[in-house]
Each structure stands twice: as C-alpha cells, then as structure tokens.
Amino acid sequence: MSGMRDRVAALLSAHDPATTGRLEFLRARFDAGLAWVHFPVGLGGLGAPRDAQQEVDLALAEAGAPDNSPRRIGIGLGMAAPTILAHGTEEQRLRFLRPLWTGEEVWCQLFSEPGAGSDLAALGTRARRDGDDWVVTGQKVWTSSAHNAQWAILLARTDPDVPKHAGITYFVCDMTAPGVEVRPLRQITGEAEFNEVFLTGVRVPDAHRIGEVGAGWRIAQTTLMNERVAIGGRPVPREGGMVGVVADTWRAHPERRTPELHDRLLSLWVESEALRLAGIRLRQQLAAGSPGPEGSAMKLGFARLSQALSALEVEFLAEDGLRYDDWTQRRPTAVDFTARDAGYRYLRAKGNSIEGGTSEVLRNIIAERVLGLPTEPRSDKDIPWKDLPR
Amino acid sequence: MNLLYTEVEDELRASVADLLGDRASPASVLAQIDNGADTALWRDLARIGATSLHVPEHLGGQGASYRETAVVAEELGRSVAPVPFLGSAILATAILTHLADDPAARELLTRLAQGETTAALVVPLSSWGPTAGGYKARSVADAAAAEVLLVPVEGTVHLVEARHAVVTPVTSLDQTRPIADVDISGAPTTPLTGPGDEAVHAALVAGAGILASEQVGVARWCLDATVAHIKARYQFGRPVGSFQALKHRVADLWQSIVLATAAARHAADALATGVDVDIAVSVAQSLCSAVAVRAAEECVQLHGGIGMTWEHPAHLYLKRAKADEIALGTPGRHRATLAPLVDLPLQSTP
Numbered sequence: 001m002s003g004m005r006d007r008v009a010a011l012l013s014a015h016d017p018a019t020t021g022r023l024e025f026l027r028a029r030f031d032a033g034l035a036w037v038h039f040p041v042g043l044g045g046l047g048a049p050r051d052a053q054q055e056v057d058l059a060l061a062e063a064g065a066p067d068n069s070p071r072r073i074g075i076g077l078g079m080a081a082p083t084i085l086a087h088g089t090e091e092q093r094l095r096f097l098r099p100l101w102t103g104e105e106v107w108c109q110l111f112s113e114p115g116a117g118s119d120l121a122a123l124g125t126r127a128r129r130d131g132d133d134w135v136v137t138g139q140k141v142w143t144s145s146a147h148n149a150q151w152a153i154l155l156a157r158t159d160p161d162v163p164k165h166a167g168i169t170y171f172v173c174d175m176t177a178p179g180v181e182v183r184p185l186r187q188i189t190g191e192a193e194f195n196e197v198f199l200t201g202v203r204v205p206d207a208h209r210i211g212e213v214g215a216g217w218r219i220a221q222t223t224l225m226n227e228r229v230a231i232g233g234r235p236v237p238r239e240g241g242m243v244g245v246v247a248d249t250w251r252a253h254p255e256r257r258t259p260e261l262h263d264r265l266l267s268l269w270v271e272s273e274a275l276r277l278a279g280i281r282l283r284q285q286l287a288a289g290s291p292g293p294e295g296s297a298m299k300l301g302f303a304r305l306s307q308a309l310s311a312l313e314v315e316f317l318a319e320d321g322l323r324y325d326d327w328t329q330r331r332p333t334a335v336d337f338t339a340r341d342a343g344y345r346y347l348r349a350k351g352n353s354i355e356g357g358t359s360e361v362l363r364n365i366i367a368e369r370v371l372g373l374p375t376e377p378r379s380d381k382d383i384p385w386k387d388l389p390r
Numbered sequence: 391m392n393l394l395y396t397e398v399e400d401e402l403r404a405s406v407a408d409l410l411g412d413r414a415s416p417a418s419v420l421a422q423i424d425n426g427a428d429t430a431l432w433r434d435l436a437r438i439g440a441t442s443l444h445v446p447e448h449l450g451g452q453g454a455s456y457r458e459t460a461v462v463a464e465e466l467g468r469s470v471a472p473v474p475f476l477g478s479a480i481l482a483t484a485i486l487t488h489l490a491d492d493p494a495a496r497e498l499l500t501r502l503a504q505g506e507t508t509a510a511l512v513v514p515l516s517s518w519g520p521t522a523g524g525y526k527a528r529s530v531a532d533a534a535a536a537e538v539l540l541v542p543v544e545g546t547v548h549l550v551e552a553r554h555a556v557v558t559p560v561t562s563l564d565q566t567r568p569i570a571d572v573d574i575s576g577a578p579t580t581p582l583t584g585p586g587d588e589a590v591h592a593a594l595v596a597g598a599g600i601l602a603s604e605q606v607g608v609a610r611w612c613l614d615a616t617v618a619h620i621k622a623r624y625q626f627g628r629p630v631g632s633f634q635a636l637k638h639r640v641a642d643l644w645q646s647i648v649l650a651t652a653a654a655r656h657a658a659d660a661l662a663t664g665v666d667v668d669i670a671v672s673v674a675q676s677l678c679s680a681v682a683v684r685a686a687e688e689c690v691q692l693h694g695g696i697g698m699t700w701e702h703p704a705h706l707y708l709k710r711a712k713a714d715e716i717a718l719g720t721p722g723r724h725r726a727t728l729a730p731l732v733d734l735p736l737q738s739t740p
Contacts, residue, residue, distance in 0.1 A: 239732075247732075247733075247734060250734055251733065251734070254737070254738040257736055257737070259736060262729070262734075262736045263722065263725060265734060266676075266725035266726075266728055266729060266734060267676070267721075267725065269728070269732065269734060270653075270673050270676045270677050270725065270728070271649065271677065273653070273673050274649040274650070274652055274653040274673060274677050275649055277393060277649075277652035277653055277655075277656045278648050278649050278651075278652035280391070280393055280652070281393040281394065281651070281652045281655065284392065284393055284394050285394065288394060297644070297645040297648040297649070300641075300642075300645050301645060301649060360634075360638065362641075363634075363637060363638040363641035363642065364634065364637060364638075364641075366641035366644055366645065367631075367637035367638070367640060367641045368637075370641075370644060371617050371637075371640060371641070371644060372617070372621070373617065373620065373621060373629075373631040373632065373637050373640070374621070374628070374629050374631060374632040375632065376632055376633075376634060377628065377632070
C-alpha cells in the first residue's frame, strides 16, 4: 500500500489544499485515481482493493484536503455510481461519474411509487419509445434530494404486456428537463427531506438508457444491494454513529441514570460494537474477494439499533425528552440521522426500517437467498403487468 | 485485526469436523449420554493437536494461538461432544501457562498438551471477576474426568492429585458437560510459585473469550437444523419454511449469528494479540451467550413437537446454551464489567 501513500503525496504536492479551490482539488483527486480506488483507472480509481480507500481518505483528511460532502451526494455515490459502472456504456461512465463524485452534479433515485413500494417491480411509470427518445409519464415518491438533483436513476415500464419483472427498463433522467415537477413531502419529523416527483411527458434520450430494454429489474438489483451496504455498512470507529451520541448524553447526565436504563444502554452498546465488527468483517471479505451475504444483516441491525438507541435517549432525557427542537418544514440538503435533537433522531430513525427496503422485505431476502427457504406462493409471477389487480 | 478465518484455520476446522462427524454426531452423543466424558475421543483430538494449539511449542503445544483454538471450540459447540475442552484445554492450561516458571506447572502443562492427562480448575463454572477460591467448590466443570486439580486458595494456585480429593459428580443441566463438587480439605497439595490471582483472572478471561466461539458453534448448529427442518416439514400443503412468520424468525436469528461471529472472532483475535482483550471478551460474552440461548430456544420451538422429545438432539444444544450463558459470567455480569471499561458507569466516580 506504500504506492497509495506516494500517490497521495504526489496529489498533495501538485495541488496544495491550502491554495487550491475545492472543486479543482476534487477534480484533480478524481483524475489521480484516488476518488474510489477500487474503480477502474480513468474513472476515478486505480483498480485497487476496496480497503485501500481508508488509508487514502485518512491521509487526505490529515493534510486538510476538502472532501466531497458524502452526506450530500449519498445516492449518487452509493447507488447511481456502482450501477453506472457495472451496467453503463463507456460513454455514460465518462460523462457521469466524475461530476457525480465531485458533487458538481447531485443524483436522486426515481424508483418507488405510490402503488409500488415493497413490490417495486409492480411500478407503473410508463416510458414509450418516440424516435431517439423515450417519453416518460408517471409519479414517483420518497425521493430524497430531488430538490437539489441534476440527475436521477429511473425505473420505468417499457412493456406492460409481459410479467412485471420483465417489462422494466433503467434510465438516467435529467431532473431539469421539462415535465419534471418536484413537490416536497413532509415527514413525521416536520421537515421535507423527501419529495414526490411528477413526470409528465418527460423526454429521455435513448443514449441515457442503462443496459438493455427490459433488463431494468436485474440492473436495479445492483443499485439496491449497494444501497443496503451504503446504509448499513459504512466504516465507523468504535462508538461511531447513534451509539456515540447516546453514550455522550449518558455521560453528560449522571443525575438521570437508573440501573434499568444502564443495562439497556450497555446491551445496545454491545450490539452496536458487534455490528461495527461485522461491518469490518464484511469489508475484509470484500477485500479478500469473497463477499458474504452480511450486507443485508448490516442494514437490518443498523435500523433496529438506531431506533432502540434513539428511543432510549428520549426516555433518558426525561423532562427534556418532552420537548422538540422545531416543527417547521425544513428542506435539508444532506441526510444526517444523528443530527439535531433527541426527538428528531427518534422520529427520523423510524424511517431506517422502511427506506432502502423494509426490514420485513430484508428478512424475506435473507430467508430466501441466504438460507434457501421457499418463497411464499405468488399469484402475480406469470401474469402480464397490465392484467394485475390494483 | 483479522476477523476472517485464515486458510490454515479452515483446514483445521475441516479436520476437526471430520473427526467429530465420525465420532460425535449429535445422534451418537445422545446415544451415549449417560457415559460421561468421551476419553477416547479426547485422546484422538489431542493426537491431531486440536487440544493444545495455543500452547507454545517449548511447553509441548502446537505454538499456534487462541484464534485456532477458537475454531476448534466452534466445532465442539456444533457437535456438543462431551470432552473436557473448556475445563482442561482452556482453563487449566491457561493457569499453567501463566505459572510456567514453576517446574511442576511446566511438567503438568506438557502432559496436558500431549493429551496424556486432563486437569480442572477448581472454581464454580459460573465464576467471573475476582475469585477467592478455596478448599471446596461446587459445580466445577470437567472435574470428574480430571487426574489433577488446580485449586486457587488465597492467591496461590495449588496442584492436587484428584485421587486425594473428594470429587462428587453431580447431575449437570448440560448433559454434555459433566460437573462435580470438589473438596480438597486435608489433601496433600503442591503450591505453584507465581501470581495465582493473576493466573486465575487470565484463565477466566481466556475461557470466556473462547466460550464465545463455542456459543457461535452451538447457535450455527441450531440455525442449520431449524432451516433444514422447516424446508422439509409440510403443513397446509406447503413447507412451513415458506411462511413469513417463520422465515422472519430464522432471518433474525441468522442476523444475530452474523453479529455473534464477528464478536467471537474479535475476542479470539484479541486473545491472540493481547490487544483490547477485556472489552473484546466481555462484548463477545454479553452477545454470544444470548444468541446461543435464543438459537437453541428457537430450534426447539420451530421443530414443533419433535423439538420437545428426548430422541431429537435439540435439547442437548438448549442445555449447553443455557449452561454456557451462566458459565464464566452471565451476560449481565459482562455488561457490568464493560461499563467502566467503556466509560459508561452507572454512578460517576467522585
């Protein structure tokens, strides 16, 4: 890995973070292959093992280099990029990945619909071919970042006459195109982090199709698997994330401690530490080239723990737990589950077991794909999408 | 920190699993349940080196580490073979390794490592934290089969020939781990030089850390057996494993075993390297104890009526899991140990 250190040093000497503009530095970092080292050369990477990234990030942070605000562009980094890399054309990779990584272009995800949540494959947004374009009409929902996004990854139905999984195609959609309307969707926290997106006759060039026509469902699996790893599998130090916030609250208030809360906190601390270790194990498996199915375990554990920890914190805070910081409809541009006050964290955590696949769907996936249990009998599998009851 | 299994560890697992598969399948363990420790199997485990992996070569062992020993513990948990692994190969061996400056300790350690004899640490198996020791102890693991007893008394560890002590086997909840009450009053003893309290502490920590891997093995067997059963069992015209009510329960169990595996590997790695040992061991014990018990309880429940029968081996795992939960500190005691180590005290120190 000393090669990495040399490359970092070369980047820093050619582009001193103290005197280089933020965007200029990020572009240079991408071009040096130090953006995501496991990506191919020429696309921000070096074809290196994934775990070499941590050393690069650490060295650059120590040198005071700017980062690409990963919380602001999480959907691009965690979902769009791995999908474009795996299934896009070389032209698409070269066009999209660099500004995606530098944060010049923010991405969102147009997957879920009012009538297609856990049963995502039932989605009804239609894309009809018209010359070199596709014309897209439909409604999407739960779209974080849509109000800041230049681009979206989009699933749309291109063939309603075949069973639901077979008639879906994967596109990249320009969020500034005519016919795209973004409306805030207010949540239980009071803020509007998500949106409804209405698509009315939106023209998407065929050059922005990812993969074959009708291959959208298979390609979406890449996105969804990466989403789950992105949500649950970030490398964190001991007491990183929600457990650290709650532990600090505990330390700050000796007068509120009770034996019952103490044992609950320690149980959750232990589980958080084990989840962190399982994440390290998962990354070691990825680096060793033998990815395990632990990714879905990470997301399931993360959701449960952030809910239990934030719930404990509100209870622990007693009279302060009765208060809420602010119910006004904010429009955040970055997602931070540990932000604001305990009440916000408690309410926001409720989304963790819903977004990116509900915990119930994840349990089905684990049971069927990891443990090999049979699926529930399904009545909709071989019926053309247009004939499904709805 | 490596939390994976190395190739060498995978090979070791395969050879231990082969031996146990031949000689200690759950059905054969059940058939011989009244016979106490399986000494023939123990000798064969010693012959392939599986009982002294973490003992240095110059003391007669294999010169590997607790990482490899933990893999053996996992397989022994999976088979619930009645062998004195925890009592002799872990607890007694750890004490003697700590006191290896004493010639008598060294001599016994070599004999243990070569599988010539077995020894037991005379404290209740439930011990955790500062342990006073004494001439009498109840519920001592693997004492009935032991030829030599290691008895901590007021800061010194004494070596006592078992034939001079009163060792009374008692009926064990865990049928595959025999326990006995021990009384050495009036027996001739050889006091071992060296810090006895420290040696006992080190043995309990090593025991608790390795026990976590055994618990992972217990839990994995329970999950595997349960999944196999609900795939094969038909009710209402379909495998019961196709019902989400059951699928979600085994998915949650699998998820908790993923966490337990990471925690147990971390504890074994910490014991091998000496880094972060106390936190790693108590995290692993707090979690793996509970996961093994839940796995065994789910195994009984999801097998339905057959899970409640004597002829199905699920009960051996339930008994092992429940006894392991008490062994070397309950989850609650390990959390109490953790509290000051991770700066989460109940009361602030003035």
